[in-house]
Amino acid sequence: MKTGSDWRARLRYEFDKSMAGGAIALIGWLALISLIVIMLAGAFLAVTGIAPEGGEPVSFIEGTWESLMRTFDAGTMGGDQGWGFRGVALVVTIAGIFVFSALIGVISSGLENKLDELRKGRSRILESDHTIILNWSPSIFDVISELVIANQSRRRPRIIIMANRDKVEMEDEIATKVEDLKNTKIICRSGDPTDLYDLNIVNPQTSRSIIVLSPDGEDPDSQVIKSVLALVNDPNRRTQPYMIAAEIRDAQNADVARIVGGREMQMVLADDLISRIVVHTSRQSGLSAVYSELLDFDGCEIYTLEQPDLVGKSFAAAVMTYENSTLIGLCDAKGQVQLNPAPNRVFQAGERAIIIAEDDASIRPWTGDIHLAKDAILPVVKQKPVAERTLILGWNRRGPIIATELARYVAPGSSLTIAASTPQFQADIEALRIAKDTMTVAHRVIDTSSRLALEALDIPGFDHVLVLGYSDDMPAQSADTRTLITLLQLRKIAERAGRHISVVSEMIDVRNRELAEVTRADDFVVSNKLVSLMLAQASENEYMAAIFDELLNEEGSEIYMRPMADYVAIDRPVNFFTVALAALRRGEVAIGYRRQRDDDPDTRNLGGVTVNPLRSEMLTYTDRDMVIVLAAD
Known part of the structure; x- marks a missing residue:
């Protein structure tokens, strides 16, 4: 048998549970209290027959309506006559003041809580074809800047950022350090990029690409690998593969990352990338400008796309096919990248050409005349390597x-x-x-x-x-x-x-x-900038990591700067078609030149480097000028 205290405890418990419902529950209780007061007042007036002085007694319905009006507006009772009726109206009005003041407080508190919730950035993203950036690092601003440039030709581009940081702080810092977002909108969310529930907030199922940055703090690689693992092995993930670009600092973690990400992930080994570019640049001044030009979206870029016009042609003949683009390699049917293959390597149907161009729309075969100054091409002179x-x-x-x-x-x-x-x-x-x-x-x-x-x-x-x-x-x-x-x-x-x-x-x-x-x-060599450029490119081109791995591998073809005077005669103007042929005869691909002139403006801070020049343009070179080639040694 339950005692009175048990019933009170049960009622208190049920009341506490209802209060946990938040603002909606509080509004419900206030509405119930108001309804009870109004109906009791209406019933009291109907039973007692109390009416305004000089008026007729009211029914229950009329009494309830009179009470409701005084609950809504305290000024309504100002014209009441008769102390009996005034007393009832006063009680109802005081109850109304209590209810509505409490209601205003509840609504205000509810709105404030909702704004706080929005400020936390925990609402789900409903975008599609968006780019997701997971984690926060100093590289993020350069990544955003590059993606903004790449997004200019897209309709309603979106970049979604998730990190273990305050949403407003992230937005403020981006607004401060990224000057012009053009047509791209940035949306920030706070959460743990390694947690499956939090990842669903940024809606990876409909994303275009995903960039996983290496965060600050201890053991950043494990955080990156765990985020990739959560994306790839989500039970509710989409069936089509993701396009993930992930930054890994320590090469010792590369094998684990490859196992986790599989074919869906391009891995950027940050320290390895920077170290190799530092070494190459230290031995060939100006080389970092070449890498920057190939990696950023402002200028020439590397494209991988099918070119039906090249099918059946040798690589050497294909190189001479373009006037405003530079063919540097191919991607075979298995997805293997081959830079500077053998000159007699024939393009097969379904293979992709790897081309440096200003824009993919500008890539088309040259239909004009190729004026070659074959007598200006110099014979190969082997030089012995010297100790350094x-x-x-x-x-x-x-x-x-x-x-x-x-x-x-x-x-x-x-x-x-x-x-x-x-x-x-x-x-x-x-x-x-x-x-x-x-x-x-x-x-x-x-x-x-x-x-x-x-x-x-x-x-x-x-x-x-x-x-x-x-x-x-x-x-x-x-x-x-x-x-x-x-x-x-x-x-x-x-x-x-x-x-x-x-x-x-x-x-x-x-x-x-x-x-x-x-x-x-x-x-x-700007470390953070290069890593950011590489991640941005990898998020747009699924072959980019493999291309740069080949470029920076001593066993493959690499970028070199060599004296132009070793390739062509510099006593007359020649076009770049002639320079390209001179390089092909050495088993190399000429991709540009470096001409340093006091009167030439260097608006992009490339130190006179020009990648992918117009091949028909006639230029005169000096013994200080360099040709930029892709060569095996």
Whole structure:
């Protein structure tokens, strides 16, 4: 048998449950209280016969209506006559004031809670054909900027961002650091990119592509791999494959990432990509501008598309087919990328051409005359490789990769000196495994921003100098500041020695590049920018990661800058068709040139580099000009 206290506890429990329903439940209780007061007042007036002075007694319906009007508007009772009727009206009015003031508070609170909920960015996205960016890193602003350029030809483009950050903070930072979004709309959502429920908020099932950035913090690769795993193995995922571009920092995690992502994922090995470009650029000044031109959407890009006109043609003949585009390779029926294949390799039906062009709509065979100055083509002169002395100033996690990569390209008998001062420096040097007959390695623990320490290294005696940022031990801006100081010291040393020192520097933040121009270094490799460009391109072109893996692999064809005077006679104007034929005779593909003229404007900061020039244009070259080729060695 239940006692009174049990019933009270049960009623209190049921009331608490109803209150948990939020604003709707509160409005329901207030409406019920109001209804009870109105009906009781109506019944009381009908039973007692109380009426306004000089008026007739009212029925239950009429009494209820009179009570309702006084509940809605306290001023209604101002004209009431008779103290009995006034007393009933006063009670009803006070109850109405209580109910409506409480109702206003409930509605206000409900709206505030709803706005807070919207501010949290937890509502589901209902877009389609959108690009999703998962995680937050300093690279995100460059990724967005590139996607904005790529989206200009699309109708209603959308970029959806999800990260473990406040939605409003993300939107404010993007608005501050991305100058012009053009026709692209950015939508931010807060959530965990490794959680299946949160991923459904950004609606990957209808997405165009997905970019998974490497987040800041410990073990970022595991976060990236888990996000890809959640996308690929979602029980409710779409049947057609996703197009995922994922950033992985440590090459040791590459195999696991490939297993998880399979054919749906293009993997960008960030540290590997930067290290290889740093090595290539250190040996060939201006090369970073070529990579930037190929990777950004502002200028020429790499396209992979079928070209029926090339079927049955040899690769050499196909290269000479275009006037405003540059054929550099093909993608076979199995999806394997082949850059600079054998000249007699014949295009088969269904194979894709890999072409550098301003726009895919501009890719069409040349129907005009090809004027070749065959007498201007020079014979091949083999040059013996010579040993090189290289100096690395500064150190970070990419240092060991750079040193190992450098050993693959230098001639036997070369030497490498590394000078830095970081906690991990000594252990990293001891862990290097480089054959001494190929390249000897020496190291010095010094302050690389000190003039005295740098002068003791005899810097003018080195063939190449690389300056790395202390990005592992300092914030990006502090690391770049340290790099700038080192570059200024090197400039002063070069001026005192009265000779040019070949210097290539790694920068973390692209905004510091303009400041670094005053140091007169030969080239700058901007780490975050290159990774961002690569991720953006991979999200638009499913073969991009494989193409750049081939470009940066010493076993495949790579980009080189070589003297134009070794290819064609420079005593007369020649067109680029002639330069392209000279390169083909060497088993190479000419993709551009570098002409440095004082009167030529360099609006895009490419150091005189032109990729994919018009091949019919007649130009005169000098012994300072370089041809940019894709070659096996």
